[in-house]
Amino acid sequence: xxxxxxxxxxxxxxxxxxxxxxxxxxxxxxxxxxxxxxxxxxxxxxxxxxxxxxxxxxxxxxxxxxxxxxxxxxxxxxxxxxxxxxxxxxxxxxxxxxxxxxxxxxxxxxxxxxxxxxxxxxxxxxxxxxxxxxxxxxxxxxxxxxxxxxxxxxxxxxxxxxxxxxxxxxxxxxxxxxxxxxxxxxxxxxxxxxxxxxxxxxxxxxxxxxxxxxxxxxxxxxxxxxxxxxxxxxxxxxxxxxxxxxxxxxxxxxxxxxxxxxxxxxxxxxxxxxxxxxxxxxxxxxxxxxxxxxxxxxxxxxxxxxxxxxxxxxxxxxxxxxxxxx
Numbered sequence: 402x403x404x405x406x407x408x409x410x411x412x413x414x415x416x417x418x419x420x421x422x423x424x425x426x427x428x429x430x431x432x433x434x435x436x437x438x439x440x441x442x443x444x445x446x447x448x449x450x451x452x453x454x455x456x457x458x459x460x461x462x463x464x465x466x467x468x469x470x471x472x473x474x475x476x477x478x479x480x481x482x483x484x485x486x487x488x489x490x491x492x493x494x495x496x497x498x499x500x501x502x503x504x505x506x507x508x509x510x511x512x513x514x515x516x517x518x519x520x521x522x523x524x525x526x527x528x529x530x531x532x533x534x535x536x537x538x539x540x541x542x543x544x545x546x547x548x549x550x551x552x553x554x555x556x557x558x559x560x561x562x563x564x565x566x567x568x569x570x571x572x573x574x575x576x577x578x579x580x581x582x583x584x585x586x587x588x589x590x591x592x593x594x595x596x597x598x599x600x601x602x603x604x605x606x607x608x609x610x611x612x613x614x615x616x617x618x619x620x621x622x623x624x625x626x627x628x629x630x631x632x633x634x635x636x637x638x639x640x641x642x643x644x645x646x647x648x649x650x651x652x653x654x655x656x657x658x659x660x661x662x663x664x665x666x667x668x669x670x671x672x673x674x675x676x677x678x679x680x681x682x683x684x685x686x687x688x689x690x691x692x693x694x695x696x697x698x699x700x701x702x703x704x705x706x707x708x709x710x711x712x713x714x715x716x717x718x719x720x721x722x723x724x725x726x727x
Contacts, residue, residue: 406524411542413482413506413522419449421480421504424471425488426455426495427671427699429644430561430596432487433458435510435532437467438554439486442536442545453477455495459641464595465557466550474500482506485520487532487558489513489692510535515683515692530570533558537578547585556582556592565597568696569678604645607638611646611661616714617653623717624650625660627710633663640665643673651675658682658717662702662710670702670709680724685716 414420422440424432440450454471462468474497483504485491488511491498501507509520512535514527529535533555540547547555559578563571583589610632617624626646633640643663650659657680662672672689674697676682681695691700702709 406522407538407542410508410510410522410524411539413508414443414446414448417448417482417506419480419482420451421477421483421500422450422452423483423485423488423494423497423501424452424454425485425493428454428456428458428462429487430462431531431533431558433462433465433468434554434556434558434561435536436486437465438533438551438558439484439510439536439539440467441548441551441554442539442543445545446543449480451477451480453497453500455497457641459644460601461595461599461644462557465554479503482508483520484508484510486510486536487512489516491519492690493692513692513694515687530568530572530575531559531562533562534574534578537581540581547581549586549588552582552585552587553592556587556589557596560593560596565593570694601642603638604642606636607642608646608649610636610638611643612649615650617656618714618718618721620718620721621655622657622721623659623714624653624656625662625710625714625717626650627661627706628663629706630664630666640671647673647675651677658721660710660713660717662706662713664706665701668705670704670706672700672702672709672713674698674700680721682720685720688716 422436424436443450452471455474458468483501494501507520508522510524512526512529512532516525611626611628614626647661657677659675660672662670664670674682674686676696683693683695683698686693686698686700689700689702693699
């Protein structure tokens with residue numbers, strides 16, 4: 402049964418001719434896949450849709466249908482409605498924030514518990530394993546048949562945000578959704594290999610530079626790695642390739658909290674966090690004005706990487722000591 406927010410959103414969409422769809426900066430599979438699936442759905446309904454992104458899609462997600470159609474914020478025109486998809490806070494829109502706010506009607510569709518609702522209509526379900534689940538519910542509400550392209554987008558969004566269905570957020574609805582995606586012709590083996598098995602040569606070379614920096618705390622529960630811009634330049638590596646490096650820290654036996662920190666061109670430090678339940682990492686990211694989920698979050702620290710890492714490790718060790726032990 403529809404709640405009032407979904408009903409309000411559906412009514413607003415029916416009265417809208419043009420829609421701008423926004424993904425968040427440093428885009429991942431959920432924000433891209435969910436947005437692209439929603440775009441295909443809205444276009445079927447006769448809406449004019451444009452995609453807006455401050456940044457570029459990572460290489461491993463450029464197989465998604467329509468991903469090449471994203472516009473830079475300065476190239477997009479204001480629409481009747483703006484929808485932020487999987488965007489946990491307005492700051493995560495980057496330079497697209499101003500354009501989002503200029504629309505007549507602003508909407509947020511998201512599953513981050515930390516989202517404070519920066520739209521006029523806010524459909525936020527912190528219990529949903531991915532924003533893809535909310536987009537799938539729209540298909541159900543509208544009783545729309547799903548195409549193979551839509552299934553590929555939604556599978557990518559759901560699978561990447563659940564760690565290929567291994568995170569604690571995974572529930573029965575995920576597999577009900579997967580059944581519908583398979584019925585729609587999802588090429589599961591092909592998509593799964595691209596997302597979770599294939600590794601680019603550039604990533605493997607970057608991993609070879611990052612791994613020697615591995616640090617593990619004395620109690621063995623906190624681990625992390627770091628890279629400087631000098632290392633990126635000296636080895637002809639690109640910071641956009643770092644996604645997945647942190648897994649080699651959090652997957653160590655005994656580790657419960659992990660980080661990967663890398664320096665940016667501006668001299669700041671971008672940090673990815675991971676944790677294993679019952680530990681949680683979102684509140685640590687929030688201390689640095691970051692955000693995310695209990696077990697996966699991120700932030701940017703306005704310090705050079707070595708100074709940032711020292712501060713991060715201090716915060717993680719403190720958080721680890723305060724949280725439930727096993």
